[in-house]
Amino acid sequence: MADCVGVDLDKRTCTVDGCDLPCRARGYCNRHYLRFRRFGDPLYAAQRPGVAECSIQDCGRDAKVKGWCWTHYGRWRRTGDPLKVIELQPRPSQPCDVSTCPQLARAKGLCNTHYSRLVRTGTAEERGGRRECSVGECPRIHRARGYCAMHLQRVYKYGEPGPAFPLAADGLPRRGNNGYVLLTIEGRRVAEHRLVMERALGRRLRADENVHHVNGNKGDNRIENLELWSTWQPSGQRVTDKVRWAEELLRQYAPELLHSQPISARS
Incomplete structure (x- = not known):
């Protein structure tokens, strides 16, 4: 070589x-x-x-x-030696911990049947049927280790099952990718600052309206920190168009300032 x-x-x-x-x-x-x-x-x-x-x-x-x-x-x-014979230690002939089972124990004092049942259902005794999740007030069907799929995933990820309801349940906040606090209300995902403004106004926001944070903190959704902004603009720059736009703006937000006669432009 x-x-x-x-x-x-x-x-x-x-x-x-x-x-x-x-x-x-x-x-x-x-x-x-x-x-x-x-x-x-x-x-x-x-x-x-x-x-x-x-x-x-x-x-x-x-x-x-x-x-x-x-x-x-x-x-x-x-x-470290391919010729060295490994002597296998004999397994102890301990019976299964389930009193009615005649098989020998394989893991955690249980036979293969009851140990696999323990892993699947969280108990070696119960057999058959559909069990519910062991977390209180959780109506979901058991999947493994006594938990439903949602709580089992939380145990693997966080080490504890957490509350019975999903983390995106009604009223629970979640921060979106854009920094705004989001809520799920009756299955509808809404921004918290818009919801606070809608409740203060007693109506839904229009398509041309948005809510501004005074201090710039998107997580501070106190009504004192929110301002209602309108992005609606007139279609042109003629005086008559501006007057019509001003009249419509007063009609929406300050109708008490309108005169008894409609405002019209003088030629």
């Missing part, structure tokens, strides 16, 4: 004679490096074409990793 030490990194080739492929690791190209990792020899496949056998004498099994079969490779992984 040729030596590639001292050669520029981008010009190094495989150290196997006759192979001009670029180096990947340990002086080998990708193909010979994979052979080296699997069989312990970069030329192993070329020396023994077809299905290779385990390198342990009289084994006869197919080679899988580093020239060994799965049995000898597993021994090497656990003990």
